[in-house]
Amino acid sequence: MTEQELAAAQKVPTHEGVLRAMTKIADILPKTPLLPLEVDGVTIWCKAEMLQPIGAFKIRGAWHRLSDLNAEERAQGVVGVSSGNHAQGVAWAAKRLGISATIVMPSNAPRMKLEATKALGAEVVLYDRATESREEVAAALIAQSGATLVHAFGDPWVIEGQGTAGIEIAQQLCDFGLSGPDMIVSCCGGGGLASGLALACPNAEIAIVEPEGWDDIIRSLAAGEILPVKDLTHPTYCDALQTPQTYPVNFEILRNCVSYGVSVTTDEVATAMRVVFESLHLVVEPGGAVALAAVLTGKIQPKGVTAVTLSGGNVDRELFVKLLAQAA
Incomplete structure (x- = not known):
């Protein structure tokens, strides 16, 4: 863990x-x-x-999670992992709250989901779903920036949302x-x-x-x-x-x-x-x-x-x- x-x-x-x-x-x-x-x-x-x-529905958990971040956490940004719907939820909430967001997405995600996430202002980092772990990719990004992980499903705030x-x-x-x-x-x-x-x-x-x-x-x-x-x-x-x-x-x-x-x-x-x-x-x-x-x-x-x-x-x-x- x-x-x-x-x-x-x-x-x-x-x-x-x-x-x-x-x-x-x-x-x-x-x-x-x-x-x-x-x-x-x-x-x-x-x-x-x-x-x-x-x-x-992913907008629900993303908003609950990001809106509960304190000022220091917001300043350091967030990292999400998603095939596209959670990605857009995080990007939407981050844009509204003025938080920088990076989303780890599979390289074979639907085109419209990739484009919509980028259009909302998030940075997208691609990974290979079959050969790479999105959690490991996200962990490396977090280690560099100190950002908060907003997991697609394994986050208590996301679940509540x-x-x-x-x-x-x-x-x-x-x-x-x-x-x-x-x-x-x-x-x-x-x-x-x-x-x-x-x-x-x-x-x-x-x-x-x-x-x-x-x-x-x-x-x-x-x-x-x-x-x-x-x-x-x-x-x-x-x-x-x-x-x-x-x-x-x-x-x-x-x-x-x-x-x-x-x-x-x-x-x-x-x-x-x-x-x-x-x-x-x-x-x-x-x-x-x-x-x-x-x-x-x-x-x-x-x-x-x-x-x-x-x-x-x-x-x-x-x-x-x-x-x-x-x-x-």
């Missing part, structure tokens, strides 16, 4: 922390829509996080005259979103969904210990969910809160993307569609009032068209 990880581990993410993050985020961002979608005669509620200013989506879901359901949620089906990469949702909605069943070949958290929960991805070269279009392994801070929450975990295929993800496009008239990226894919296939059965995360919409146009055609 690096010095930065140890520092982050000194804070324990809590429900109260999620509520504090919600107060901060409500001051700068409107709630994203919670949209009904009928699946086999059952209404589920889709949280449309692709409508965030950066096109993904992501959990604000769950607070909004509960509030929006109440506005519709519904209690709950009874179940939340969450897209899952490193576990930051799922962990935050579990803290936000402690009475809800949490189900996680990972892409086929990148199901390390599902396997870890079954084994009772953190296991890495078996093959870092396994092909997937779900770049947002390609995390080598989860962190202890996430695992400790998830092992006590997750009721179900399933993986989905590329074809199943493509079908979910098409359903979102045709039924909700929105664009969702592959990684942001896995939770809905699990419900559409029946791998996860809704229980009571069920919410599903549509966690992002940052997808290159060519890939979006390809996958929609594949699902036709």
Whole structure:
């Protein structure tokens, strides 16, 4: 564990922390829509996080983390690790707060995510996802500058910030005259979103969904210990969910809160993307569609009032068209 990880581990993410993050985020961002979608005669509620200013939920955790930095930490800047959505969240928050940001991103990240991160003013450092460790690259940058690591999922502030989506879901359901949620089906990469949702909605069943070949958290929960991805070269279009392994801070929450975990295929993800496009008239990226894919296939059965995360919409146009055609 690096010095930065140890520092982050000194804070324990809590429900109260999620509520504090919600107060901060409500001051700068409107709630994203919670949209009904009928699946086999059952209404589920889709949280449309692709409508965030950066096109993904990651802006929540990034804002909570960066806005809590003290003056000295802000002066030294931040370093993030991300395939693109967290990168944009950190860059957006850093720009608004006047903080310099460097983001370690895979060289094969989607073009639009790379360009959007740079456009927000962040410096981008590329690494090879198959042969290099992004944590090691980030640690070297931090050693040079003294910057604060803002990890994509293994940071307590980030976890609390992501959990604000769950607070909004509960509030929006109440506005519709519904209690709950009874179940939340969450897209899952490193576990930051799922962990935050579990803290936000402690009475809800949490189900996680990972892409086929990148199901390390599902396997870890079954084994009772953190296991890495078996093959870092396994092909997937779900770049947002390609995390080598989860962190202890996430695992400790998830092992006590997750009721179900399933993986989905590329074809199943493509079908979910098409359903979102045709039924909700929105664009969702592959990684942001896995939770809905699990419900559409029946791998996860809704229980009571069920919410599903549509966690992002940052997808290159060519890939979006390809996958929609594949699902036709």
